Amino acid sequence: MAGNVTSLFRGTAAHSPSMAALTREGDGAGPVDFCIPCNPYFPTPAMFDELAGRLREILTYYPSSADTITAELCSLLRLPPQCLAMGNGSTELITWIDHLLVRESLAIPVPTFGRWTDQPMETGKRVDMFPLQESTGFALDLAKYAEFIRARGTRVAVICNPNNPDGGFLPRQSVIQFMDAMADLDLIVIDESFMEFADAESEPSVVEDAVMRPNVIVLRSLGKNFGLHGIRFGYLVANPALAGRVRSMLPKWNLNSFAETVVFMLKEHGQEYTQSLHMVRRDRLDMAQQLSQLPGLTVYPSQGNFLFVRLPVGAEGTVVRDRLLTEHRILVRECGNKIGSSSRFLRLVVRPQVDVRRLVSGLEQVLYGTRRGAAVPELSTGTSYSSGTAAVDRLVSATNGAGMQGLAAQANAWPGPAAAQPGPMPSLPAAQPAQVSNFPAPQQPAAVSNYPSPQQPAAVSNYPSPAPGPATPQPTAWPAPAAAQAPGAMPGLAPGSAPAPGMPAAAQAPGLQPVAQAPMPGMTNAASQGAHGGLTAAQVRGRTQPEPQPRPQQPTGWPAVGAMLYGQAG
Numbered sequence: 093m094a095g096n097v098t099s100l101f102r103g104t105a106a107h108s109p110s111m112a113a114l115t116r117e118g119d120g121a122g123p124v125d126f127c128i129p130c131n132p133y134f135p136t137p138a139m140f141d142e143l144a145g146r147l148r149e150i151l152t153y154y155p156s157s158a159d160t161i162t163a164e165l166c167s168l169l170r171l172p173p174q175c176l177a178m179g180n181g182s183t184e185l186i187t188w189i190d191h192l193l194v195r196e197s198l199a200i201p202v203p204t205f206g207r208w209t210d211q212p213m214e215t216g217k218r219v220d221m222f223p224l225q226e227s228t229g230f231a232l233d234l235a236k237y238a239e240f241i242r243a244r245g246t247r248v249a250v251i252c253n254p255n256n257p258d259g260g261f262l263p264r265q266s267v268i269q270f271m272d273a274m275a276d277l278d279l280i281v282i283d284e285s286f287m288e289f290a291d292a293e294s295e296p297s298v299v300e301d302a303v304m305r306p307n308v309i310v311l312r313s314l315g316k317n318f319g320l321h322g323i324r325f326g327y328l329v330a331n332p333a334l335a336g337r338v339r340s341m342l343p344k345w346n347l348n349s350f351a352e353t354v355v356f357m358l359k360e361h362g363q364e365y366t367q368s369l370h371m372v373r374r375d376r377l378d379m380a381q382q383l384s385q386l387p388g389l390t391v392y393p394s395q396g397n398f399l400f401v402r403l404p405v406g407a408e409g410t411v412v413r414d415r416l417l418t419e420h421r422i423l424v425r426e427c428g429n430k431i432g433s434s435s436r437f438l439r440l441v442v443r444p445q446v447d448v449r450r451l452v453s454g455l456e457q458v459l460y461g462t463r464r465g466a467a468v469p470e471l472s473t474g475t476s477y478s479s480g481t482a483a484v485d486r487l488v489s490a491t492n493g494a495g496m497q498g499l500a501a502q503a504n505a506w507p508g509p510a511a512a513q514p515g516p517m518p519s520l521p522a523a524q525p526a527q528v529s530n531f532p533a534p535q536q537p538a539a540v541s542n543y544p545s546p547q548q549p550a551a552v553s554n555y556p557s558p559a560p561g562p563a564t565p566q567p568t569a570w571p572a573p574a575a576a577q578a579p580g581a582m583p584g585l586a587p588g589s590a591p592a593p594g595m596p597a598a599a600q601a602p603g604l605q606p607v608a609q610a611p612m613p614g615m616t617n618a619a620s621q622g623a624h625g626g627l628t629a630a631q632v633r634g635r636t637q638p639e640p641q642p643r644p645q646q647p648t649g650w651p652a653v654g655a656m657l658y659g660q661a662g
Contacts, residue, residue: 123421124447126440129256129286129398131319133368135354139361146353155349158342164355165327168362174332175303177339180346182285182313182326183207188338189309189328190215193279199246201232202432205256205283209431220244223432229392230258230400234270235570241274242571249274252283254290257427257439259394264296271301271308273570278307285313285326286396291373299329309334316397318354318365325351372397376442382452383440386459398441400427404459409435412458420454 135143143150155161162178169176179185190198190211197218200208212219222240224230232255241249251270253262271280282298290296302308309330315321325347328338358365380399384391388404403409409426416422428435440451 123417123423124443124450125423126443126447126451127423127425128321129316129396129441130321131317131368131372131397132443133371134317134319134365135357136361136364139357139364142357143350143353150349150353153349155345155347155352157344158339158347161347161352161355162327164359168355168358171299171329172303172332175335176327176329177335177342178325178327178347179342180348180351181315181324182283182311183211184324184342184346185311185326185328185338186211188341189279189281189311190217192337192341193309193334194248195278197244197246198248198250199237199241199244200250201237201252201255203230203257203427203430204250204252204432205285206430208250208252208283218246220246221431224255224258224260226402230255230260232260232262234262234266238270238273239571241277247278248281249277249279250281250283252285253296254286254395256286256396257398257425257430257433257437258392258400259286259396259398260392261290261292261296261395264293264298267298268301269570271298271305275305275307280308281311282308283311285311285316286398287312288317288369289372289376289397290395292395302329303331306331306333317369318358319368320350320354323348323350323354325355372442375444375448378445379440379442379448382448383455386452386455389455389459398439401438401440403436403438407436407459409438412438412455415458416454419458420450422451422454424451 158178159173162176163173165178166173166176177185179188186207194212194215194217197220198208198212199220199222201222201224202209203224209219209221220240222237224232232251234251237249237251251262251267253267254260267282271282274280282302284297284299287297297310298308299310299312302310309328311326311328313326315323315325328335330338376394376397376399380391380394383389383399383401386404388407390402392400392402394400403412409428413424413426416424425439425441426435427433427437427439430437443451
């Protein structure tokens with residue numbers, strides 16, 4: 093495997109090699125997987141045995157129609173079928189959202205899931221990227237994000253909650269206020285692909301709020317939650333008009349027989365699924381505590397089933413990744429080819445404690461030289477960044493690992509479509525170059541590396557306690573929408589409405605310091621203008637191809653996600 097590992101990663105652009113490819117290059121057994129964000133506790137062994145026993149039938153016959161499979165899922169979630177569209181993975185739904193509902197521009201905080209930047213760039217849309225700042229623990233300030241959207245004249249806004257790769261979480265009420273403040277946009281997408289793993293609130297999802305709004309879609313993943321990425325299934329929830337528009341474009345058999353079999357099995361295994369989520373949340377806290385004890389390693393608070401970590405100064409992510417794989421058979425996600433990140437960062441999937449001990453041991457040997465006698469080389473001695481994609485390498489080299497910030501001049505040079513701009517593009521502050529070798533020390537407030545003991549309340553068990561500080565800042569008013577809906581807005585969506593007053597200025601994860609109200613460095617975006625000029629998908633990636641309060645539960649143990657919609661709420 094050692095001789096081919098580099099070429100495997102270089103051939104995958106924005107993603108890691110598949111487990112099948114890694115297995116073929118090895119001895120027939122895959123590595124311990126800290127890369128693919130699966131649920132390690134579901135399906136249960138008994139469910140896998142049942143699937144194996146039905147393998148011939150599953151592979152031989154056509155599945156039922158997507159409507160049949162969707163209706164079964166809706167009966168579990170207690171959501172009306174007309175508000176749901178089920179796809180062959182969430183990426184299929186992202187593709188259709190882009191083709192059908194994104195007309196000219198899309199805003200997304202970065203770093204994030206790559207399809208939210210790549211997909212619209214590949215179809216020539218302008219992508220306005222809002223850089224999350226390491227100095228604030230990658231927390232998303234929704235008020236500043238809204239100001240950025242207004243300044244750019246963006247027509248579609250996306251929020252990933254929890255965000256991938258950092259696991260940052262936004263409280264439900266803050267997201268609802270953002271949706272109301274942005275009610276004049278063509279579309280708002282709340283990507284909740286990892287929401288099932290969150291425990292910061294008893295009912296964090298905005299699914300039920302989305303179906304009552306004309307321009308909101310909530311995206312959910314099943315493969316991540318159920319530990320079945322290979323089956324490829326996910327769904328979106330929206331008002332019947334939006335959901336129906338996407339559903340009408342999907343092929344009749346876009347869902348396979350494995351997806352159908354699993355969905356129809358779920359009603360018998362709700363209790364096991366719920367228990368698996370509790371186990372992942374428990375493991376997340378334990379894993380964060382173990383990793384935070386490694387010298388120089390910074391662990392950021394997460395509500396996903398993964399942890400975002402910053403390597404010690406001098407450690408280069410691609411070297412760490414390759415040595416963990418070749419010397420310890422451990423697969424990790426190096427984030428140098430995620431826009432807005434750098435090779436200083438890894439995303440590590442939450443796994444059982446026995447696997448975490450193996451990971452910690454491997455990191456100790458690779459980072460501190462306990463076995464080979466030499467730590468990972470310092471960047472200053474000639475170790476160069478390599479993402480596996482030449483264009484990304486040039487981007488990071490030009491910005492000294494700062495990712496987005498070096499592209500501010502290009503972003504300012506193209507103000508966007510005139511129809512979407514209320515006036516001349518304001519002069520945005522220039523970004524200051526970041527120094528890869530000069531990150532804040534872990535003990536500084538910006539680098540959240542200390543986790544509470546397991547005895548703390550479960551609702552906030554994986555967040556550090558807020559540090560004493562000044563009084564909470566006064567709420568900041570939301571930027572007002574344009575007087576009328578922008579020309580060319582999608583038909584059938586409601587006109588602009590007044591913003592919700594009193595929205596908190598910093599809707600961010602508990603335990604992180606409020607974001608200062610000074611102009612945000614890097615707000616000048618690294619947009620892709622596609623056909624209009626500027627960065628294209630090929631330049632960025634080197635390729636152009638798509639790659640509760642708890643409610644009463646049903647006897648099966650499944651949460652009553654849509655009980656309110658059927659009048660079953662207490």
